[in-house]
Amino acid sequence: MASVTLKTIAEALGVSRTTVSNAFSRPDQLNPELRRRILEAADELGYPGPDPTARTLRRGKAGVLGVLLTEELSYAFADPYAVEFLRGLAEVAAEASTSLLLMAWPGDEAAEVAVREAIVDGFCAFCLYDGHPAIEALRQRRLPYVIVGEPYLPGVPFVGIDDRAAAKALCAHLLRLGHRRLGVLSTRTKEGPGDVHFGAARARLAGYRDACEEAAVDWDGVVIQQTVHSREGGRTGAARLLDLHPRPTAILATTDLIALGAIQAVAERGLEVPGHVSVTGFDDIPAAGEAGLTTIRQPKAAKGRTVGRLLLGGTHQGEAPQILMPYELIARASTAAPPDS
């Protein structure tokens, strides 16, 4: 009944706990023949291996990085952008013999508890929104942590791009081509249609607005259609925009996934991209290139690697690091001058 520990094995063989521990963790510290006997005895006694909890407590290092996700798991994984980011993060983590822990929460209330109780060496928060209770909990844990992409908050470690400036550049590109009737397709907010809650979406909308104001285009005349963050969501959302009279000549989607759905919706109407409607995305996922989508490219895997290095580098003394990664406007075939109307 009593569980099998190092002590059980040590007593069975008449050696010390330390020696048994070495047999598992530092094989070069003992005689190979004795080690063989120890492992054999461990196997016979049903020893499950050194207890990870005790080991972590003593070593003061868990060998784990926590990745915080919001409730909608599908949000994070349906988007190839997230997968790329995680690949970069996992790469750096693996070099430090560290594994990733994806933390799924039933809801916001549980988030705080989860952050407080997770056994990790650091956190990376992904897809949070401004004001999420976990953010304060993160600060209190006094472990290294980084907010990725959104929200950007003063005094909080951050890695991402300047979403607002990038969005402005993208919108300015459309305005330069001559577009004046714009439609925006944004990810759905948590709060319902009133307010755009997600930091990145909000920053991107602000960037579009900046560009409009600079070009003296009336921002209030721009229709903002919210939708689910998926290809299908882009299709149905775009359908709404295409029903408007007069129809927008350009659709700005806040992510590539949505933009790809929008392109599909345009085709289903028997219209052409960019002949009748121009479409832009955001992120430059692999499928964007194939579809000839004009978008903002951001370094996805590199972002993950940067986050990993930051977290594994130890606690940040003093100032919180805030790293802005480079981005690039990729103009492809999905944008052109608007049709003569």
Place this chain on the structure above:
Amino acid sequence: MASVTLKTIAEALGVSRTTVSNAFSRPDQLNPELRRRILEAADELGYPGPDPTARTLRRGKAGVLGVLLTEELSYAFADPYAVEFLRGLAEVAAEASTSLLLMAWPGDEAAEVAVREAIVDGFCAFCLYDGHPAIEALRQRRLPYVIVGEPYLPGVPFVGIDDRAAAKALCAHLLRLGHRRLGVLSTRTKEGPGDVHFGAARARLAGYRDACEEAAVDWDGVVIQQTVHSREGGRTGAARLLDLHPRPTAILATTDLIALGAIQAVAERGLEVPGHVSVTGFDDIPAAGEAGLTTIRQPKAAKGRTVGRLLLGGTHQGEAPQILMPYELIARASTAAPPDS
């Protein structure tokens, strides 16, 4: 420099460690006024809260269930089936104040290590394949664990449906309708085109075969096309099948997601479902109903709940529980008699 612990606070206030511990974990065990002072001092000293590792070691319970995923994260999350399952699991876990830990591995070799070192109360392995090294590691940890859906192995705790029998029923349905030229769309295996590695896919193929043999249809004449597990993968895979001469009159996809892609491919050829080609799926995800897809319905969330209860119920003594859940053939509009050729 030295970290702030219970002891630091206790000494600062001249009370015992136990009392400070109670202030955090058992508020009813001490004077409210003293508790207030303790929490205040903790805040001032920058105490990050009781160390989760130490707490776990002492309590002997982590309050965490590990969910094992294979390398392809997208595999698990692109499929609404997985999301539903996790919802059920999370529900039961939440009732026991337990959170879920999604474990992402860089690769198979890392799997063993991760299982050995994870600080959890139990494991649920999802989307593993037969012979995965993690399976042996799971057994050795002597913690409760369950294999979900695939692979089904003797002596290993299991929850799922009888994939083979379900697949047989589905295929028999097509054969009853009169189909004789079948095409199969299966998820890609790890090993390449030679052998179908994933347990469920293999079991489903075996079921199709059973039905064919019972109806004296030549199984060797059935083309098996492998593809990526996604809607897009289904589209391209089905395109290959539709290029065959003579064209199959029915396509059996091993998952709904693939089937939905197949339906799209048929439409793109200017053909009709089920007029020219019948299509079947597997799992009955929400989108399957909308698309009128004939498929096998299995209880997704209930499966998650069952797994959760099993894991939280403690270690299984003696025999490994193997639970087969009910399934149901859902005949919808995507299947009909083959065209007169």
Place this chain on the structure above:
DNA sequence: AGTTGTTTCTGAATCGATCCAGAAAGTGGC
């Protein structure tokens, strides 16, 4: 005054490993 009970707090033991300083035995060089 004595018994019982409640509230509030304490000290030592414990969870299961790892780390460190050092002991014991054996090796090699001079």
Place this chain on the structure above:
DNA sequence: GCCACTTTCTGGATCGATTCAGAAACAACT
């Protein structure tokens, strides 16, 4: 035969909390 060095093993301290039996103070009831 002595010193220096390596290999192999040991015992005790430690990581940071929780648990448990019990002490101290005080109230309530015979």
